[in-house]
Structures are given as structure tokens and as C-alpha cells.
Amino acid sequence: xxxxxxxxxxxxxxxxxxxxxxxxxxxxxxxxxxxxxxxxxxxxxxxxxxxxxxxxxxxxxxxxxxxxxxxxxxxxxxxxxxxxxxxxxxxxxxxxxxxxxxxxxxxxxxxxxxxxxxxxxxxxxxxxxxxxxxxxxxxxxxxxxxxxxxxxxxxxxxxxxxxxxxxxxxxxxxxxxxxxxxxxxxxxxxxxxxxxxxxxxxxxxxxxxxxxxxxxxxxxxxxxxxxxxxxxxxxxxxxxxxxxxxxxxxxxxxxxxxxxxxxxxxxxxxxxxxxxxxx
Ligand SMILES: C=C(O[C@@H]1C=C(C(=O)O)C=C[C@H]1O)C(=O)O
Numbered sequence: 296x297x298x299x300x301x302x303x304x305x306x307x308x309x310x311x312x313x314x315x316x317x318x319x320x321x322x323x324x325x326x327x328x329x330x331x332x333x334x335x336x337x338x339x340x341x342x343x344x345x346x347x348x349x350x351x352x353x354x355x356x357x358x359x360x361x362x363x364x365x366x367x368x369x370x371x372x373x374x375x376x377x378x379x380x381x382x383x384x385x386x387x388x389x390x391x392x393x394x395x396x397x398x399x400x401x402x403x404x405x406x407x408x409x410x411x412x413x414x415x416x417x418x419x420x421x422x423x424x425x426x427x428x429x430x431x432x433x434x435x436x437x438x439x440x441x442x443x444x445x446x447x448x449x450x451x452x453x454x455x456x457x458x459x460x461x462x463x464x465x466x467x468x469x470x471x472x473x474x475x476x477x478x479x480x481x482x483x484x485x486x487x488x489x490x491x492x493x494x495x496x497x498x499x500x501x502x503x504x505x506x507x508x509x510x511x512x513x514x515x516x517x518x519x520x521x522x523x524x525x526x527x528x529x530x531x532x533x534x535x536x537x538x539x540x541x542x543x544x545x546x547x548x549x550x551x552x553x554x555x556x557x558x559x560x561x562x563x564x565x566x567x568x569x570x571x572x573x574x
């Protein structure tokens with residue numbers, strides 16, 4: 296059996312509405328936070344997962360994108376926000392939602408490019424409330440980011456909106472990625488692709504049904520949730536989304552968020568070694 300993992304937030308419901316049915320007899324499906332899915336795909340506990348896009352960049356030698364189904368946006372996304380207690384240009388500490396990997400990187404890219412700042416990072420644990428966290432600004436993603444904040448903030452960024460206006464490109468938060476060894480058999484590879492694409496194509500026909508079923512439990516109206524699926528989110532990796540991914544990779548890499556930092560060769564060396572090479 297192939298082990299599939301998908302994001303447990305509302306944003307993923309249209310991608311998985313019919314997936315379990317398609318997987319019957321050959322795959323299992325587990326729902327979890329994006330950061331945990333990334334860890335479990337990297338460790339081999341999952342074979343195929345909807346992982347944060349930045350994690351694909353970080354582990355590309357072992358990974359392959361297996362579907363055009365994705366969690367993306369072409370403007371305001373609603374569920375990914377930076378809430379700041381000070382003007383954004385003055386943020387010195389940023390609390391990162393522990394469920395996130397991509398928005399964690401994207402918020403740092405935007406703060407660096409737009410304001411030239413690299414705040415100190417602190418965790419924003421899943422079970423914590425924003426008002427318990429001491430930080431100038433907080434990154435919040437997923438269902439909990441969709442509710443009006445309890446505190447009054449100085450500035451609130453919708454990161455989808457900020458990215459799309461800054462780069463004039465779409466943004467891809469997560470995509471379906473498989474470990475390369477699971478794709479050795481071409482039949483398996485094409486079955487995975489077919490099932491994930493079909494599930495998305497079926498799911499995007501069901502916004503109404505999903506909204507009616509899920510909205511109340513999340514404290515949202517059916518109309519709001521329907522609008523989130525239909526207008527904020529975008530579920531297809533097209534050429535614009537691929538260009539957005541390239542730009543994100545470049546920008547995140549430029550500030551050291553993708554490649555592991557190169558060791559400083561003069562560090563940890565015997566003190567008798569010269570630190571400067573003879574000319
Ligand atoms: C739009 C969203 O995209 C998500 C953001 C992710 C991240 O920041 O790593 C990962 C997966 C997506 O679920 C959201 O969570 O609201």
C-alpha cells in the first residue's frame with residue numbers, strides 16, 4: 296500500500312474530497328499539519344504527500360512533483376497572515392506558525408525584500424494563542440488564520456496578496472510530491488498522477504457541498520467558505536504558478552533559506568592554521 300499524506304486544513308478539502316475512494320485497495324490517506332507531512336515524507340514514513348513548496352526545493356534530489364493539483368493563490372489568500380504589533384518595517388522578532396514551512400520562508404523573503412529586515416525568529420506553537428506570544432509580529436496559517444484576530448494589530452499582511460502584488464506572479468504554498476523510489480514503476484507513477492488530478496477535478500466541482508458540510512464547525516458561513524475555495528485559492532499548477540515557484544526558490548535561496556549554509560572553513564580549525572592564505 297502507498298502511504299499518502301495531505302494537509303488537514305480546509306484549504307485541502309477540494310483536493311481530497313474523493314481521494315480516499317480512489318485509493319481504496321492500494322493507498323492509505325493521513326491528514327496532518329504541512330510541517331509534519333514534510334518531515335514524514337523526508338524520513339520515508341510517507342510515500343506521497345502534499346508538502347510545503349519550500350520543502351520540495353530543500354529535498355529535490357529525492358523528490359518529484361506528481362500532479363498539477365496544488366494549493367496556490369493569485370491574490371489575497373485569506374488564510375496566511377502576518378499580524379504585526381509594530382510597523383512592519385520595525386519588526387525585530389517574528390513568531391513562526393509551527394504548522395508552516397513555506398509561509399515561514401515567504402514572510403522572511405518579503406520582509407527582507409520590502410523592508411530590508413531579517414527579524415529574529417521564535418516559535419508560534421500550534422496550541423498557543425497569539426496573545427500568549429511575545430514577538431513584534433506573528434505568522435499564522437491555515438484555519439486559525441481565517442478568523443478575525445482578537446487583538447488589535449498595527450499592520451496585517453495577507454501574504455498571498457503581498458506576494459502577488461510584489462512579484463506579479465501567483466504563489467504556490469503546497470504541491471503533491473512523491474519520493475523518487477516510489478515512482479520506479481511507470482504504471483504506479485501514472486496511476487498516482489491520474490488519481491490526484493482526478494480527485495482535484497472532482498473536488499473543485501464540490502465547493503458547495505464541502506462548504507455546507509465544513510463551514511459551521513469552523514465558525515464560518517457557507518458563503519465565506521465557498522468564496523475561499525472559489526476566489527482565494529487556486530488548485531492548479533499552470534505556467535504562472537511554475538514561474539511563481541521559480542521566483543520563490545530564487546528569492547528564498549538568496550537569503551539562505553534553501554541550501555544549508557556553507558560551513559565557514561576557518562571555523563573549528565586548529566588555531567595554529569593560518570586564517571589567511573599566503574598570497
Ligand atoms: C494557504 C495555505 O497554504 C498552506 C501553507 C503552507 C506553509 O506555509 O508551509 C503549507 C501548506 C498549505 O496548507 C494555508 O495554510 O492557509
